[in-house]
Amino acid sequence: MHQAAEYLKTTTQHVLKNGTRATTELQGKHVLVLGGGDTGNDCIGTVIRQGAAGITQLEINPALPDERTAQNQWPEWPMVKKHGYGQLEAQSLFGDVTSYSATATQVFGKNGHVTAAEISEVGPDFKPIKGTEKRINVDLILLAMGFTGAEQWLFDAFNITECHDDYTTNDSQIYVAGDCRRGPNLVIWGVYEGRTCAEKVDASLKMASVAVD
Numbered sequence: 001m002h003q004a005a006e007y008l009k010t011t012t013q014h015v016l017k018n019g020t021r022a023t024t025e026l027q028g029k030h031v032l033v034l035g036g037g038d039t040g041n042d043c044i045g046t047v048i049r050q051g052a053a054g055i056t057q058l059e060i061n062p063a064l065p066d067e068r069t070a071q072n073q074w075p076e077w078p079m080v081k082k083h084g085y086g087q088l089e090a091q092s093l094f095g096d097v098t099s100y101s102a103t104a105t106q107v108f109g110k111n112g113h114v115t116a117a118e119i120s121e122v123g124p125d126f127k128p129i130k131g132t133e134k135r136i137n138v139d140l141i142l143l144a145m146g147f148t149g150a151e152q153w154l155f156d157a158f159n160i161t162e163c164h165d166d167y168t169t170n171d172s173q174i175y176v177a178g179d180c181r182r183g184p185n186l187v188i189w190g191v192y193e194g195r196t197c198a199e200k201v202d203a204s205l206k207m208a209s210v211a212v213d
Contacts, residue, residue, distance in 0.1 A: 001107070001114060004039045004144035011046055027051035030137050032117055034058050034104060035144030038186075041084030043142045044097070048089050055090050055097045056136060058119060060126055060145075063100040105133060107141065114138050150180040167197040175201055 014023060031047045033040045036059025044055055064081040072079045083091070090097045099119075105128050106118035121132035155161070162170040163181050177197035178190035 001141040001143065004033075004035065004043050004142045007142055008039070008042055008046060011050075021049065024051040026140065028053045029139035030054040030056070032056050032058070032104065032119075032136070032138045032141045033144055034141065035146060036061070036098060036100070037144065037146050038084065039146075040142075040144035041086040043086070043144050044084075044090050045086030047140070047142075048086070048093065055094060056119070056138075057087070057090075057098040058102045058104060059098060059100045060103050060122055061100065103128065104141075107138075108135075114141055117141065146184055149183045154180070167193070167200050 011023075015021065026047050027050070029052055031043075031052045031054070033043050033047075033055065036057060040057055040059075044057060047055060064079055066081055068074075068078055068080060087098060101122050102119055103122050103126070104117050105120045107114060108116040108118075115138070116135055117138045118133050118135050120128040120134075123129055158171065158174055160169045160171060160174060160176070163176050167175045167177055167181065169176055175197050177193035179185065181193065182189065
């Protein structure tokens with residue numbers, strides 16, 4: 001069982017150092033990828049190049065619709081189901097490898113090595129649905145799980161009930177940015193919003209200083 005980011009880093013370093021294609025260490029192995037985002041997609045593409053004989057990808061969230069909904073019109077980012085390059089490669093080799101509204105509930109091993117996993121469907125509360133469990137053979141598990149945004153307790157702790165587009169909140173002394181404001185997204189958005197929010201805070205402090213003077 002490995003963290004996806006570390007697995008991808010190590011694999012890339014090997015290729016860059018040796019000037020060769022990825023190793024074939026997964027030849028004949030079955031891989032379970034937990035997480036259906038971009039990182040999970042990269043993991044699928046990489047394990048294919050390492051010779052994996054089978055892949056199962058689990059995404060705990062439901063599948064997005066095939067087309068835009070009435071609540072998701074242009075110019076908003078299209079919240080529709082799409083397949084990454086890794087998933088498309090896997091489809092050509094193994095068929096559809098991705099299961100939505102699903103998670104792993106148990107892991108089995110022998111002599112320090114993973115041998116199998118129990119997977120299950122989940123309900124709207126993300127809890128496993130009894131009776132849907134099944135056991136699959138697994139030689140490697142890659143953890144590529146994201147999250148659904150900042151947890152509600154964080155907002156409750158500071159009595160934050162409103163988050164605005166300009167990074168302000170219902171409390172004039174508290175600002176929010178990144179995943180706290182826009183929900184789960186790419187790290188580059190977190191960097192951008194963190195810097196922009198800092199500029200807003202700086203401007204606010206300067207105005208307060210002028211008012212005091």
